[in-house]
Amino acid sequence: MGTLYTTTDGSILTGLSSGVLTLNFTNGIVTTPNGTLYDMNTSLQKISTPNKPVTKCKSFMVFCSDADSVIRVGNLLTISDHQLTHVIHNYDFEQVQITIPENSTPDDTNQVAFMASDDPLLNYEPHDYWHDRGTITGTSTDTLTNYYTKHVGAYDDFYITTYNNNTGASGNSIDVKIYYSEDGVTFFAEQGYTSAVTITAGSYNSFATSRKHHFYRVEINATSAGNQNDFTIYYNNVSVF
Secondary structure: OOOEEOEOOOOOEEEEOOEEEEEEOOOOEEEOOOOOEEEEOOOHHHHOOOOOOOOOEOEEEEEEOOOOOEEEEOOOEEEOOOOOEEEEOOOOEOEEEEEEOOOOEOOOOEEEEEEEEOOOOOOOOOOOOOEEEEEEEEEOOOOOEEEEEEEOOOOOEEEEEEEEOOOOOOOOOEEEEEEEEOOOOOOEEOOOOOOOEEEOOOOEEEEEEOOOOOEEEEEEEEOOOOOOOEEEEEEEEEOOO
């Protein structure tokens, strides 16, 4: 049975911006789109010996939180199949590159998980029970502003909770609108949000749906000009199949 290659603690990579993420299995190094380097748990160089040289990985699993990602394996194979999880068996490679698209606001809310092996059959069974969740904080302005946009293709359920923190005890309310889009360009107000929904100080608005539109967006502004308040957006996109 082959060796598994992943992050040092097996955890998912989070807070990733758009761009190219490189998995170099020869050196056991992850290079994120902004140039940050992470060590893997091991490398081809570390496990290779003169009596048993190991120069290639032969199978892998990659999850990217955006299904519009492009996976390049070695120099010959490119995968762009609009899935969250990509699995390849019995294919020689030394590195994998993941192109994360510019679909998110904020941009640094993408996630990647990976597992590779030098065995032709990946000795790990991935499932599509993924979720892409996170929080976004901000302070309202007098202009309706986009604070959260996500490409949610390939997910099944979507949950967005907007909380009016009222940290400074100002007592001000905020207004929220939630939109959907099929092309990421033209957005339409969701049911119940054709007019802005007002969230009073210390309260929240909860949106949940299984309608599989391609994008969701949250816009917020102050209910009355000059009267701002801070907020947190909690989002969770869930793949259950």
